[in-house]
Amino acid sequence: MFLGTHTPRLDDKGRLILPAKFRDELAGGVVITKGQERCLYVFPMPEFQRIAEQLRAQPMTHKAARAYSRVFFASAHDEVPDKQGRVTIPGHLRSYAALDRDLVVIGASTRVEIWDRAAWEAYLAESEDDFADISEGVLPGGL
Numbered sequence: 001m002f003l004g005t006h007t008p009r010l011d012d013k014g015r016l017i018l019p020a021k022f023r024d025e026l027a028g029g030v031v032i033t034k035g036q037e038r039c040l041y042v043f044p045m046p047e048f049q050r051i052a053e054q055l056r057a058q059p060m061t062h063k064a065a066r067a068y069s070r071v072f073f074a075s076a077h078d079e080v081p082d083k084q085g086r087v088t089i090p091g092h093l094r095s096y097a098a099l100d101r102d103l104v105v106i107g108a109s110t111r112v113e114i115w116d117r118a119a120w121e122a123y124l125a126e127s128e129d130d131f132a133d134i135s136e137g138v139l140p141g142g143l
Contacts, residue, residue, distance in 0.1 A: 002107030007117065009101050014094060015086045019105055022112055023085045032093060033076040035113055037123060040089070040097050042112040045078070089114070 006019040018026055031048040035041035043051070055072070058065035077090050089099065102117040115123070 002112050004107045006105045015088050018085045029080045031076050031078045038097050040114040047110050
């Protein structure tokens with residue numbers, strides 16, 4: 001399970017050093033793809049394969065599933081982190097997430113998310129007030 005918030009920097013070659021506590025689980029390979037709210041999702045290969053199976057199970061006649069699959073798979077980039085735990089974020093994904101130098105990398109349970117630091121701070125400022133209200137709908141019965 002991926003947990004926590006980290007603040008790495010993107011180097012001049014578009015590489016990110018993965019947080020040390022995530023490296024073991026990601027060492028076998030990752031898939032980086034577009035996420036919601038203009039972040040990037042980083043999946044360990046087994047988790048990406050699980051999601052891919054779920055999408056494949058959807059009927060071809062399901063318009064939303066086709067649309068989601070197209071974007072999800074077309075933007076995906078697979079890679080094995082190097083010995084220093086670095087992955088290269090392709091230009092099209094850096095552009096999508098408006099990644100500059102300063103990043104925020106968060107653990108989001110079964111995936112990692114990569115955010116531009118300013119975008120993450122804006123997202124938190126917008127959503128923090130709703131956090132308590134949302135929990136009731138997401139976790140029926142509460143914690």
